[in-house]
Amino acid sequence: xxxxxxxxxxxxxxxxxxxxxxxxxxxxxxxxxxxxxxxxxxxxxxxxxxxxxxxxxxxxxxxxxx
Amino acid sequence: xxxxxxxxxxxxxxxxxxxxxxxxxxxxxxxxxxxxxxxxxxxxxxxxxxxxxxxxxxxxxxxxxxxxxxxxxxxxxxxxxxxxxxxxxxxxxxxxxxxxxxxxxxxxxxxxxxxxxxxxxxxxxxxxxxxxxxxxxxxxxxxxxxxxxxxxxxxxxxxxxxxxxxxxxxxxxxxxxxxxxxxxxxxxxxxxxxxxxxxxxxxxxxxxxxxxxxxxxxxxxxxxxxxxxxxxxxxxxxxxxxxxxxxxxxxxxxxxxxxxxxxxxxxxxxxxxxxxxxxxxxxxxxxxxxxxxxxxxxxxxxxxxxxxxxxxxxxxxxxxxxxxxxxxxxxxxxxxxxxxxxxxxxxxxxxxxxxxxxxxxxxxxxxxxxxxxxxxxxxxxxxxxxxxxxxxxxxxxxxxxxxxxxxxxxxxxxxxxxxxxxxxxxxxxxxxxxxxxxxxxxxxxxxxxxxxxxxxxxxxxxxxxxxxxxxxxxxxxxxxxxxxxxxxxxxxxxxxxxxxxxxxxxxxxxxxxxxxxxxxxxxxxxxxxxxxxxxxxxxxxxxxxxxxxxxxxxxxxxxxxxxxxxxxxxxxxxxxxxxxxxxxxxxxxxxxxxxxxxxxxxxxxxxxxxxxxxxxxxxxxxxxxxxxxxxxxxxxxxxxxxxxxxxxxxxxxxxxxxxxxxxxxxxxxxxxxxxxxxxxxxxxxxxxxxxxx
Numbered sequence: 176x177x178x179x180x181x182x183x184x185x186x187x188x189x190x191x192x193x194x195x196x197x198x199x200x201x202x203x204x205x206x207x208x209x210x211x212x213x214x215x216x217x218x219x220x221x222x223x224x225x226x227x228x229x230x231x232x233x234x235x236x237x238x239x240x241x
Numbered sequence: 242x243x244x245x246x247x248x249x250x251x252x253x254x255x256x257x258x259x260x261x262x263x264x265x266x267x268x269x270x271x272x273x274x275x276x277x278x279x280x281x282x283x284x285x286x287x288x289x290x291x292x293x294x295x296x297x298x299x300x301x302x303x304x305x306x307x308x309x310x311x312x313x314x315x316x317x318x319x320x321x322x323x324x325x326x327x328x329x330x331x332x333x334x335x336x337x338x339x340x341x342x343x344x345x346x347x348x349x350x351x352x353x354x355x356x357x358x359x360x361x362x363x364x365x366x367x368x369x370x371x372x373x374x375x376x377x378x379x380x381x382x383x384x385x386x387x388x389x390x391x392x393x394x395x396x397x398x399x400x401x402x403x404x405x406x407x408x409x410x411x412x413x414x415x416x417x418x419x420x421x422x423x424x425x426x427x428x429x430x431x432x433x434x435x436x437x438x439x440x441x442x443x444x445x446x447x448x449x450x451x452x453x454x455x456x457x458x459x460x461x462x463x464x465x466x467x468x469x470x471x472x473x474x475x476x477x478x479x480x481x482x483x484x485x486x487x488x489x490x491x492x493x494x495x496x497x498x499x500x501x502x503x504x505x506x507x508x509x510x511x512x513x514x515x516x517x518x519x520x521x522x523x524x525x526x527x528x529x530x531x532x533x534x535x536x537x538x539x540x541x542x543x544x545x546x547x548x549x550x551x552x553x554x555x556x557x558x559x560x561x562x563x564x565x566x567x568x569x570x571x572x573x574x575x576x577x578x579x580x581x582x583x584x585x586x587x588x589x590x591x592x593x594x595x596x597x598x599x600x601x602x603x604x605x606x607x608x609x610x611x612x613x614x615x616x617x618x619x620x621x622x623x624x625x626x627x628x629x630x631x632x633x634x635x636x637x638x639x640x641x642x643x644x645x646x647x648x649x650x651x652x653x654x655x656x657x658x659x660x661x662x663x664x665x666x667x668x669x670x671x672x673x674x675x676x677x678x679x680x681x682x683x684x685x686x687x688x689x690x691x692x693x694x695x696x697x698x699x700x701x702x703x704x705x706x707x708x709x710x711x712x713x714x715x716x717x718x719x720x721x722x723x724x725x726x727x728x729x730x731x732x733x734x735x736x737x738x739x740x741x742x743x744x745x746x747x748x749x750x751x752x753x754x755x756x757x758x759x760x761x762x763x764x765x766x767x768x769x770x771x772x773x774x775x776x777x778x779x780x781x782x783x784x785x786x787x788x789x790x791x792x793x794x795x796x797x798x799x800x801x802x803x804x805x806x807x808x809x810x811x812x813x814x815x816x817x818x819x820x821x822x823x824x825x826x827x828x829x830x831x832x833x834x835x836x837x838x839x840x841x842x843x844x845x846x847x848x849x850x851x852x853x854x855x856x857x858x859x860x861x862x863x864x865x866x867x868x869x870x871x872x873x874x875x876x877x878x879x880x881x882x883x884x885x886x887x888x889x890x891x892x893x894x895x896x897x898x899x900x901x902x903x904x905x906x907x908x909x910x911x912x913x914x915x916x917x918x919x920x921x922x923x924x925x926x927x928x929x930x931x932x933x934x
Contacts, residue, residue: 193464200466207469208496219466224716226465 186232193229197236213237246289248346248371249381250339250363252353254279255558256386257294260352263391264290275341276334291342295353299332300365301325302418312426313819315812317418319365319411336370343371349378351402352394355615356566357798358741360403361410367402378402384576384616386560387624406615409798413739416790416811420446423815424781427822428770428829432837435830440837443753444770446787447738447746452755452763453782454731455723456771459763465719471499475506475669476709477662479697483708486662486669492715499712502667507710511664513703519659522652525681527570527609528618529644531740532733534565534637537644539726541688542636546729546744552637553619560624562641566741567616570609572648576617578604584623585642594646594684606648607681620645643685650681658696664707671696722760735784736791754840758897765843769836773829778818786814847871847895847922848906853881858906858922860893869893871922885922888912902928 186194197219204215216233219225225233249264251257261270261281270283281292303325305316321336322329343349349371351363360380367375380399383390421443428442444452473488493499527533534553535546544552553565563576572578582604585595598604608618621642630638653676660671673696676682682689699705723731725747732743750756755767763771774782790811796802822829847858856875863870868889875881887893892911900907900921911917921928 189460189464192460193466196464196466200468203468207494222467222716224465224467224718226461226463226719228463229466 189228190232193226193232194236197229197232213240245345245347246291246342247285247348247350248339248342249290249292249350249352250366251292251294252359252362253296253558254294256352256354257281257292259386259558259560260381260391261290261292263386263388264292264395275338278331278334278338280338280342291346292352293338293342294335295362295366296331296335298322298358298362298365299335300369302414304422309426310430312423312430312823313816314422314426315419315816317415319369321369336366339366339370340372343374346371346374349374350381350395350398351378352381352383354564354566355380355382355384355403356564356741357406357410357413357739360406361414364402364407364410375402382615385563385622386558387622388560405798405800408804409794412797412804412807413794415804415808416794417446419808419811419815421448423819424449424822427819427826428773428833431822431826431830432833433830434826436834436837438837441753442766442770442833443749444774444781445746445749446790447732447742448749449771449774449782450735450737450784450787451728451732451746452750452767453771453775453784454728455750455756455761456763456768458720458723459768462719462722467716467718469496469714469716470494471496471712472715473499473502474709474711474713475707477511477669477671477705478708479699479705482697484671484696486671486707489668489670493712496714503710503712505665506667506669506707509664509707510704511662511669511707513660513699513701513705514663515661516699516701517659517661519657520677521655521657523655523680523682524652525607525648525650526644526685527607528572528620528648529641530568530570530609530611530613530618531565532568532729532743533570534619534641535729535744536726537640537688538637539724541640542633544633544637545725545747547725547748548633549637550744552633553641556634556638556641559626559628560622561626561638562622563618563620564616565619567613567619568611568740569613569616569618570611571613572606572608572618572620572645576620578606578649581621581623581645584625585621585646587625590639591642591646594643598646598649598684601649604649608648640688643688647681647685647689650684651678653680653682654678660696660699662705662707669707671699722758722762724760728761735788737784737787738791765836765839766833769833773832777821777825777829780814781818844895847908848897848899850875850881850883851905851923852883856881856883858883858885860887860895885924892917900926900928902926 201212201215204210216237219233220230249260251260258281261283264285265283270281273280273282283290299322300319301322302317303320304314305318321332323333349367351367353359353363364375367378380402381394382399383394425443428444432442433439471493473493475486475488477484477486535549538544538549550565553562556562557565579599582595582599585591619641655674656677658673662669662671673694675693675695676691682691728747729743732738738746754764755770756762757764771782780786793802793807797804797807845860847860850856850858850873853873853875856873858871858873861870861872869887871885871887873881873883888910891913894909894911896907896909898907899905900923903921903923903926905921905923905926907919907921909917909919
């Protein structure tokens, strides 16, 4: 983390950006495949093209949402 | 030294030797030394001539008074470099030599490289070391260090110095100094006040926006979320041979659609509906300016822009190529194309191609749009090398020679064939292509890539079996990280920095620890610097501001703007920024200190512990002996006792590499005054045993 600031009480600036991107991209994944939010997060974590912040956020959400 | 003489200023010792030997024609040329500084003496037309080399800039900008621990600083002066910079002691002897020889000289000539820096080097020596001789001095203008051109330049001296270039050069140095010293001090002092440790944090007028590019790209990569898509791969069998067909769409956005295409086309026949043949002309490449040479050298040899520039300068000093710090893509006829090709005939490597070109009635190079008032594009002089070239020199020289010849070639002609095949309502294409006339490509081998695909003979309405149609699941990729060559191009496109400074700025980003690796990764410190500036003074990292200043400085070169105005503008822009930084010093220091600590820690991490698999191996110091060693972080929780020795006197640097033989981390050892080398940290690594055996 490069700044102490927290956004929405959950993420720093960069992880918030990644979270927004995850939400946006999920819509495109849903259009491409029939996939649930949980499956999507699992796929994103596995994918080597995923950026490290996006992967961290996906893992965090997955853990939190069980 | 009673008799009057001529004093010629050269930029470097090699250039001085070339100039002296060309002008003296070898007659009575004496190489002398004064306190280890070489200089040359000969007689020309009954008058003694001294050619004395500088060593780049021997004067520099510095603050008028005060220490290093405050800002803002807006008062400056030009001073001998040895008074300002550590490691510039040699410039004292150079300045003293100029001072001594100028006393009885009655003619002064600046024969430094003909560009902003060369003009300024000569001007400061004439003004300060020779005590006000800048107004009576003349200027030698040349683009190569060949004997003919040097003699011509001497016989056709410019009557006075190129004061507009000098003014532009002074302004650039002064503006860059104002930005560099003030912003760097603001950041460094904020961090020092916060954590008590001194780490130099620099940021400059061009460095800031350049680092910003890298950080922006890093953000895109680290927050990237891939999206799936599908590609259709079709193989057709024609006359017993397999050919790959391209589907009408590059990407399919939905999996069901891709499945449908496969279902409908695989194993089915398609019909050839059209065959189109077209001839395309590929024009010769433009001659090299510095940027395009640096990019091409990176592409083919992996050389960084700095390395290419260094090699090109050596070739220039050996009179093998023209002046490399040029932004021109023009080759004027005055460089004597035929003369150069005649000279290249003597080199058996280029003999064949030179002969072909010389047999042409008219030689006309392809030229680009970019111009440089001072120099043409980079070209070989044709002069055979006097000594064997190093591997790097030979590579760059070959690239320049072949590029030069290629610019005179005729356009190449490629015959492209596009076969359209339809199957079940879908369209596929079979693409072929071959070069039917090589033209310039023949001169540019091996630096030209020709992808040839020869297609079988086909007819319209012919049925083709689509033997296998499949889909490939793919994912979008993040944008690539910049490398030194792509970053250089971006700087050029945004018109920040100059052809002479860009490579150095990229090097500084590495030296300061703002980026690492060849594919440039922004470090925590790099991030913190950009974030801090973005938060408190975004204008410093904006391309706009530095580009505006750049344009104004270009106007000075053309005589359309005054140095004073640009300096006042620069101070007006800087002052509020520095005031703002001063008021938030604590916050700035806190953000930067955190990043410095993280980066410091990262540099000490060697890799994952191969013994416990969960801890990190780190460079540590023993509390008892103060000796350095590698230990596992799990030691502190009592889980792992892994410890490995390290050399105590050599420098040690971590890498992110692992050993190909045993998989343990690799570190770099940097012995004092000896070459650095990589080593696996595993004392029992089989690769070491192989070497011992």
